[in-house]
Amino acid sequence: xxxxxxxxxxxxxxxxxxxxxxxxxxxxxxxxxxxxxxxxxxxxxxxxxxxxxxxxxxxxxxxxxxxxxxxxxxxxxxxxxxxxxxxxxxxxxxxxxxxxxxxxxxxxxxxxxxxxxxxxxxxxxxxxxxxxxxxxxxxxxxxxxxxxxxxxxxxxxxxxxxxxxxxxxxxxxxxxxxxxxxxxxxxxxxxxxxxxxxxxxxxxxxxxxxxxxxxxxxxxxxxxxxxxxxxxxxxxxxxxxxxxxxxxxxxxxxxxxxxxxxxxxxxxxxxxxxxxxxxxxxxxxxxxxxxxxxxxxxxxxxxxxxxxxxxxxxxxxxxxxxxxxxxxxxxxxxxxxxxxxx
Amino acid sequence: xxxxxxxxxxxxxxxxxxxxxxxxxxxxxxxxxxxxxxxxxxxxxxxxxxxxxxxxxxxxxxxxxxxxxxxxxxxxxxxxxxxxxxxxxxxxxxxxxxxxxxxxxxxxxxxxxxxxxxxxxxxxxxxxxxxxxxxxxxxxxxxxxxxxxxxxxxxxxxxxxxxxxxxxxxxxxxxxxxxxxxxxxxxxxxxxxxxxxxxxxxxxxxxxxxxxxxxxxxxxxxxxxxxxxxxxxxxxxxxxxxxxxxxxxxxxxxxxxxxxxxxxxxxxxxxx
Numbered sequence: 268x269x270x271x272x273x274x275x276x277x278x279x280x281x282x283x284x285x286x287x288x289x290x291x292x293x294x295x296x297x298x299x300x301x302x303x304x305x306x307x308x309x310x311x312x313x314x315x316x317x318x319x320x321x322x323x324x325x326x327x328x329x330x331x332x333x334x335x336x337x338x339x340x341x342x343x344x345x346x347x348x349x350x351x352x353x354x355x356x357x358x359x360x361x362x363x364x365x366x367x368x369x370x371x372x373x374x375x376x377x378x379x380x381x382x383x384x385x386x387x388x389x390x391x392x393x394x395x396x397x398x399x400x401x402x403x404x405x406x407x408x409x410x411x412x413x414x415x416x417x418x419x420x421x422x423x424x425x426x427x428x429x430x431x432x433x434x435x436x437x438x439x440x441x442x443x444x445x446x447x448x449x450x451x452x453x454x455x456x457x458x459x460x461x462x463x464x465x466x467x468x469x470x471x472x473x474x475x476x477x478x479x480x481x482x483x484x485x486x487x488x489x490x491x492x493x494x495x496x497x498x499x500x501x502x503x504x505x506x507x508x509x510x511x512x513x514x515x516x517x518x519x520x521x522x523x524x525x526x527x528x529x530x531x532x533x534x535x536x537x538x539x540x541x542x543x544x545x546x547x548x549x550x551x552x553x554x555x556x557x558x559x560x561x562x563x564x565x566x567x568x569x570x571x572x573x574x575x576x577x578x579x580x581x582x583x584x585x586x587x588x589x590x591x592x593x594x595x596x597x598x599x600x601x602x603x604x605x606x607x608x609x
Numbered sequence: 610x611x612x613x614x615x616x617x618x619x620x621x622x623x624x625x626x627x628x629x630x631x632x633x634x635x636x637x638x639x640x641x642x643x644x645x646x647x648x649x650x651x652x653x654x655x656x657x658x659x660x661x662x663x664x665x666x667x668x669x670x671x672x673x674x675x676x677x678x679x680x681x682x683x684x685x686x687x688x689x690x691x692x693x694x695x696x697x698x699x700x701x702x703x704x705x706x707x708x709x710x711x712x713x714x715x716x717x718x719x720x721x722x723x724x725x726x727x728x729x730x731x732x733x734x735x736x737x738x739x740x741x742x743x744x745x746x747x748x749x750x751x752x753x754x755x756x757x758x759x760x761x762x763x764x765x766x767x768x769x770x771x772x773x774x775x776x777x778x779x780x781x782x783x784x785x786x787x788x789x790x791x792x793x794x795x796x797x798x799x800x801x802x803x804x805x806x807x808x809x810x811x812x813x814x815x816x817x818x819x820x821x822x823x824x825x826x827x828x829x830x831x832x833x834x835x836x837x838x839x840x841x842x843x844x845x846x847x848x849x850x851x852x853x854x855x856x857x858x859x860x861x862x863x864x865x866x867x868x869x870x871x872x873x874x875x876x877x878x879x880x881x
Contacts, residue, residue: 363702491724495716497703502696505665506769507689507717552703555724 279556282549286560290567294345297574298337305329314338335469340577343467344570346479347528348538352565354521354528355539356546356557357486360493361517362422365547369525369539372429372518376436377406378529383443383456390452392466395459396475396530403526406432407518419511422500462533462587464573475527482524486558489516493554535587537594538565544601611676612641612772612804619671621654621661630669631657632828639806639821641772644799646815646836647808649825650849655808656697658825659775662806663694675773689717693766697777698758704749707761711737714768729768736767740794756787763794774798776807780814792817812840812853816865824848837865 277285298310305313312321313333323330354369362371370376381402385395410432414424440460447453492513495503500510528535542565543557550556569586572593576586615638622630631654639645649655660666662673664680673680675691693714701710712725712733719725725733737743742760745753753761759779766774776795780788796818799805809815815822815836822840823833826848832839845853845867852870857863 360703365702488722491719492716492721494705494709495713498699498701498710498713501660501665502699503716504685505660505663505689505694505696506713507684507686509685513721547703552705553709 279550279553279560283556283560283563286563286567290345290563290570293567293571293574294341297341297344297570298333300574300578301332301337302578303329303332305333339467339469339472340464340573341570342472343464343531344573345566346472346476347464347532347535348542348565348567348569349562350479350483350524350528351535351539351569352542352546352561353483353486353558354525355565356543356554356561357490357493357517357521358539359543360497360554360557361514362426363497363499365544366540367426368536369521370433370534370536371426372410372522373406373433373436374403374522374525375529375534375536376433376440377409378403378526379460379534380406380436380440380443382459382530382533383440383447386455386459387443387447387452390455392471396471400526400530402436403529404522406436407522407526411518420514458585459533460587461585462535462590463576463583463585464532465583467531471531475531478527479524482520482527483562485516485520486524489513490554490558493517493558494552497552497554533585533587535569535590537590537598538569541594541598541601542568544598548601548604612639612802613676614639614773614804614806615672615674615677616662617672617674619658619661619673620669621657621666622669625669630828632825632830635671635825635830637821637823637830637833639804641804642799642802643820644795644805644807644818646819646822647806647825648810648812648815648822648848649808653825654828655825656777659694659777659806659808663692663775664688665694686717689769691771692773692775693769693771695759695762695766695774695776695779697779697781698755699762701750704751706746707742707748707750707753708733708737708746710750710761711765711768714765717769732768732770733764736764739767740764755782756784756790759783759787759791760794763791767798771803773804773806776805778808778810781810812845812867815840816867840865840867 295307295310298314299305299307309325309329310333313325313330315321316323351369358369358371359365359367378399381399382395384402385398389395410425410428411420413428413431414420416424444453444456447456492508495506495508496510496513496517503510543561545564546557546561550560572589573586576584576589617636619635620630620633635658637645647655647658657666661668664685680688708730712729715725715729715732719729734743734746737746740760740763742757742764745757745761750758750761763779779791779795783791792814795805795807799818807814819836821833822836824831824839824844831848832844840855842853842855845855854868854870855865856868857865
């Protein structure tokens with residue numbers, strides 16, 4: 268499949284700046300909107316009150332809604348959206364395939380199983396995060412080990428092993444759901460698997476934040492080299508690249524970032540596959556620009572969708588459902604558009 | 610700029626078993642600027658040999674030395690700075706522009722955590738101009754013809770400032786005009802002092818401007834030497850299994866050409 272080249276209206280750097288402005292606007296709108304709508308200026312004042320000495324004209328409750336309820340949730344949305352999108356773009360480059368999602372190596376299935384296990388036996392938010400994170404990593408380690416042949420890890424073997432490991436953990440998750448108490452535990456597992464930013468607090472974020480930032484920083488540092496891997500491993504080797512090491516660094520960082528995202532938010536599909544496509548339409552395929560713009564658009568998109576998830580109906584809609592409902596038609600549209608262009 | 614190549618006892622197999630070897634005990638030497646044309650039937654291991662010389666594959670034994678320096682002891686990045694490899698063809702899943710692809714040739718000189726500098730981009734433009742594809746710089750690679758792709762890959766290899774250039778069937782899938790254009794480029798690069806090793810399906814390419822020719826057959830280099838001496842009708846018959854006349858054309862061309870001779874009853878097709 269071929270995708271058209273980039274839009275030429277602005278330079279890639281300008282596009283990234285434009286979307287950063289969009290991101291800030293989305294975050295501010297999301298802080299204002301919710302069960303109670305808070306005026307824009309008041310929201311701004313509350314936001315800056317810890318650093319500036321401002322005369323409070325807001326109630327304790329309003330302050331708490333902005334700072335303790337909405338802000339951590341928005342931060343989590345930013346991190347998860349950015350992490351899934353940058354990982355998706357990196358995986359697509361390494362696997363030379365624009366249809367790959369960050370869950371390709373079985374992270375989501377493994378993390379989902381870990382979370383279900385933790386809900387069943389511990390029912391403690393910290394244990395859920397930790398165990399789902401560990402199982403996410405373990406599933407990718409299994410995929411990696413399974414695909415090793417002749418001291419190499421060919422991309423096709425990785426993808427096929429990912430499918431094997433993914434379906435194994437999906438089956439185990441189904442087993443846990445079947446065994447779980449249907450009044451109590453089973454809905455908790457199902458709801459977690461559908462994805463939500465509901466149970467994120469500042470304390471959770473404090474632990475996952477450095478992991479997110481470290482992984483995304485590594486991906487951003489090596490991002491130009493993803494271009495080389497995307498031309499095929501043999502070709503990259505002929506250009507003097509140690510492909511096994513480079514691939515390991517990229518896959519490890521993207522996997523840890525994805526596992527951190529899944530462990531705090533549950534399984535949110537479509538972002539990691541759709542956002543890099545949008546990025547490519549805007550700045551072209553060069554990963555030097557594609558990774559930053561995917562991060563920015565992905566962060567803005569997830570915060571926007573989460574705002575809809577918590578405001579559209581009286582009860583919250585699981586975010587994984589919304590991203591799929593929006594993602595499928597948008598992706599179909601992008602596919603049609605790119606086919607026409609080529 | 611030097612570019613002497615010494616290949617000694619090079620062997621390769623995908624497993625360690627002796628009987629599985631693709632080729633063994635290959636050896637030849639080239640002076641700087643010489644063109645070596647590698648011939649052989651389909652599946653004889655021409656591409657594999659080129660990949661072994663360029664270290665895309667690791668040879669089972671033997672050595673390749675450039676100006677006396679053994680590649681066995683060199684890092685991949687250092688090798689890429691001396692030796693450029695032009696694959697037979699390349700497919701990209703993403704529509705990179707020609708300049709984005711050509712600048713990838715600088716990878717071995719760009720640190721792990723940075724992207725091409727102004728100088729790298731300048732070098733890419735320079736080699737695109739040299740190969741005559743400057744006008745394609747902004748073209749997405751999914752809109753290139755086969756001949757244009759091959760020129761892009763040669764331009765990319767030139768950004769490595771190589772002393773040796775390896776080309777794997779650079780004219781396959783090309784029409785006659787593009788074939789000759791590529792061969793002329795190869796000739797002018799060798800006159801610039803770049804040593805060239807080129808795999809080909811056409812013995813005519815060896816007569817055109819190779820200084821040496823080698824025929825890879827039955828897991829070893831059957832013959833090698835000057836094209837006029839090596840490429841006799843007997844050798845061509847034993848290589849390709851068909852009768853090929855070698856005819857010398859004068860009239861200002863002064864070159865030998867190969868003419869396949871068809872079996873009489875097959876030469877006219879079905880209709881009388």
